[in-house]
Amino acid sequence: MTEGFNPAILFGWALAALLFGLSLWLAAGGQLRRGAHIGFAGVAVLGAVTLYSHDVMAMPQMCAALLAGGALGLLIGRGVPKAALPAWLGVFAGQAGLAALLVALAAWRNPHAFRLLDDATDGMVQGAVAAMGLGAGFGAMACGGAMTILRREGTWIGPLLFGCGLAMLAGGMVRAFAHDPQLGVMGGGIGVGLIAGHGLVKGALRAGVGPALAAAGGMAGWAVAACGFLLENMGLAVAGGLAGATASLFALRLCGWVGRKGLADAGRHA
């Protein structure tokens, strides 16, 4: 799992991080299409570095999954009416969150393969367990948020308070999971994450679909960052940190909770 400090891998990670930063810069400057292409190139570089640095045992299945997923994404991206596209961006956030959740679950089921066991105690390394819990929790929150965006109804203050409370409870469960990595705790954490994501995004929906999308995207970003720490992959940690920080702060600004500048018109496309 640990790629170490191989110069080729470090160069690939640095290039991917540079491409991610450049894409964000271009999108902020109004060049969305060019930024999207460069961001896609960053993910491709990261994928190439991963295939270069690992002993791949299931290449045919991985290619099949990549192609099938790409076809599914193209079908959704091309087939959905343009007016419905913003809500479907939330679906993509949910898909990324669910993928992070599955990565955390796979590492939990098979810690030997990812070198997550402590040689002295024969238990899982505390830091890895915390990253696993955070990845699963934030992934579940992104899924819950995506479901809420698709439903788009109801009041906001109750679910918001409920979501904040459950988010704190989820933090406690992550801590509990770090001490006792049992399935019940993991399942409970995922369930709490789903409900917390639902509540937080429902509160953000009051300001429009744009802030809700940014909130769900922020959760997915943090889940990706946690998976980066779990798998000790710098590219994933950078991508998750960039996406999580950008989307979370932007959601807070759009909702008027930080830097009140009347930004709540971002839901105009909805």
Add this chain to the structure above:
Amino acid sequence: MTLFLLISFLAACAMGLIAGWRARPDEGWALVALVQIIYAAIVVGGLIVAAEAGSALARNLGLLAVLLGSAALCGGLVAARRLDRP
């Protein structure tokens, strides 16, 4: 390795915070669509899991993560291109 990861992560967070703070509301959809492509990098996490998993269940979970991440990546790219069109 962890310190190296942490420094990179914190630098990325700082850059993300600057981007999120400076973005204008009329660029909101561009930013959200682009961030969506960046976090679709989770497909790489799925690739790592599928490549290194020692059990069939873990490998299948990794392959499912690859499928979902790939769908999010390609769908997000197409959606961003369509949103950019007037």
